[in-house]
Every structure is written in structure tokens, then in C-alpha cells.
Amino acid sequence: MEYGLSIKNNHLYFGGADTVELAKQYGTPLYVFDEQLIREACRDYKNSIENYYDGNGMVLYASKAFSCKEMYRIANEEGIGVDTVSGGEIYTALSAGFPAENIFFHGNNKTDAELEYAIENGIGHIVIDDFGEIDRINEIAGKMGKKVTVMLRVKPGIDAHTHDFIKTGQNDCKFGFTYESGEALEAAKKAIAAKNLVVSGFHCHIGSQIFSTDPFCLAAEVMAKFIKQVEAETGHTVTELNLGGGFGIRYTEEDEPLPYAEFMNMVSRQLKVSCKELSLTVPKIYIEPGRSIVGPAGITLYTVGSIKTIPGIRTYVSVDGGMSDNPRYALYGAKYDALIANKAENPRNFVATIAGKCCESGDLIGENIKITTPETGDILAVLATGAYNYSMASNYNRLPRPSAIMVKNGEARVIIKRETFEDLISKDV
């Protein structure tokens, strides 16, 4: 097995800990993270910046994938930056002692209050997403007597062959400025001319859960051309390029992810070729992996409750969580692999539809998932849930959000406490 999983005495182990024991001790549903996997992913990316860009770059963890204080502490200890998309994420990072200068602030609709908060706190880079924001940041910075380092988000016009809702590089997308139409150039001119802005470079993020290096290479090529074009038109040379994230992970056997170093290798080659052709110095590179840092490093443990067979149709195996802790199937049909943690070695010859306990027919964790014959009271482990699960969780049906624990060498510690009923009404008046 991979991704920190192993089996002992017919129990599933994760990060060296017996998941059945973890479920007993901490209750279910339970998010479990393997600290070593998270740190290894951070190091792999960091090393690839050393190997392929001579260290002239920085890894930014896209913290929307899993945002909590402990994650920001780990990212900081690993010497990587983070990207954020809201005042709340910035607040969480700063509360964890994360250095403001290593934070990037993204988003297609940042409020004035968020921008003021970011600028006040010296957030390292703000990534501008529309024309209005150029004026707003310039004005806020002016009032505070500050200069703000910014990047502009560019849509390089690339279709990244991923799900419609998670591809963002093509022109019909709410994020960023279009390259093809000249909009991005116009935005660059405007931002460069703004008194209180320092345009350090450009950003693109073409999508998520991408398995091919081609769209990344194409994006790098387009971005190099764009840098040259801006230089030719304005005389302003930018020194930084942020190539975004989106590296795919394995959710099920159908997924065949490339080693992350392979993406870095191919993209760096393309970028170096393009820069040479254009007589550009290779800029400082940022990459923003989110899913691939935490996704495989997390699993969710549930207790199996009702099991309902509809003859000739399917068997619903219901768990004590659902779309409230993992809305990704309901949102875009995301696929997962799962197994019964207390019978981890038994043959997986039972086809289950794993359902949540929410009042929605679409509240499923997945369909046609092969597990061993389930019984009420079993512990079901859903794999690769570390990214976009806790961070997308809700209190639908007033379900308290689960606890998250971090496991390191078999030792577990709580990093997010389980919500209580009191928490649920704490803001009710």
C-alpha cells in the first residue's frame, strides 16, 4: 500500500498508528493526517526548486486545501510560503506566527476590508485579479503610506483537461486577465503606472488535479512571452513568475499521477528554453501546490451505521458523516477509495454506495466502491481526503465538524477539536 498506509493484524495503520484504535479514542468522523507525508511533500517540492531552478524560487502551500494553525506552523518549519484567498486564511496564518512576507493573497473578489487587513499586516504579495483592484490597492496603499508588491493573475488561455469547475486557465473563467485579447497587457500597464504598486511579476494557475505536464509547459511558454511583451511595451522588467499549482494526486486506481519532480523538471526546461529564445533572465519561480501536499496525507474515519440493500440496484452503506465533512462528491462527482479499517485484509468483494447522514439524496461519498462485506459498527476509512475536505466542511443539518488529528511515528495529537452542540449555537441570538 502507499501513502503512509499499512496493515497489521487485519487493521489499517496510517502514519504508524492503528486507525481502529484512533477511531475508538477520538471518535468518528475523524480526519487523520500523517505529518511525515506532509513534510516529505513540502521537501520534495523545495528540493525540486533547488534542482531545477538553482534555488531561485519558493514553494507556496495553497492553504485553502487545508487551513488550520498547525498546517501553517508546519509549512513555516519546512521553509515554504503559503498562498491565501481570504482574510480568514490570512488571520489563521498570522495567528500561527506565520511570517507575513511569505504570504501571497489571491482571490477574484477581495473586499476593501481584506485588502486593508493584508496591507496593514505587510502581506508579501497581493495577486491582482481585476482592473478595479489595481485602483483599490493603489489607493489603500497610498492612504497607509505604503508600497505594495503585487503580481497580476493572467489567464494564459489553456484548457487543462480537468473537471469544468476546477479548470481556470481558459478564457471563460472568473479569475484573472485574459492574455489573448490584450487585456492582461493593459492591466500590466495600468498596474506598473500605479504609484504605490510594485509589479514584481505575473501569476497563472491553470487548474487542479492535472496529470499531464503539457498544459504547464504551455502556460510557462505563454507567460514568458507575456513577460517579454510587457517589457517591450513598458520598459518594466518583472523578476518573478508564479506558475500556480494543480498537480494531480491518486484518489483511486484510475489516477496515475506523475512524480512532482517530473512536472518541475519538464516545466523548468520549457521555461529556460523560452527565456533563452526571448533573451530573458529566468525569473524567480513560485509554485503553489495545495492538494498534492495534504491530499494523500489525510484519511477520514467513519463508523458504519445503516446498511440498506435495494435488490437488483445497490447497497447503501451509511456512515456517521457525509457531505458535511466531504462535499466533493456532491460538488463534482469526485471519486474516492475506501476500505473497512478493522477488516483491512479481507477480500474486497462487496460493491457499496457510501452514503452520508445528511438529508440530501446526493449526499454520497462515492458509488461503486469495493470494500469488504460491511457490518454496522465497522470503521470505514476513506483515503486521500486531506485536501478540500475539512476546508470545505459545513454544519449542514447541524452536524458538528469532526476533529482532526495529526499522527507522527504512531503518536497522535489533536490539531482541530471536534465541534460541540454548544459551538453550533454559539453565534445564534
Ligand SMILES: *Cc1c(COP(=O)(O)O)cnc(C)c1O
Ligand atoms: C487552488 C489553487 C492552488 C492549488 O491548487 P491544487 O490543485 O490544490 O494544487 C494554487 N494556486 C491558486 C491560485 C489556486 O487557486
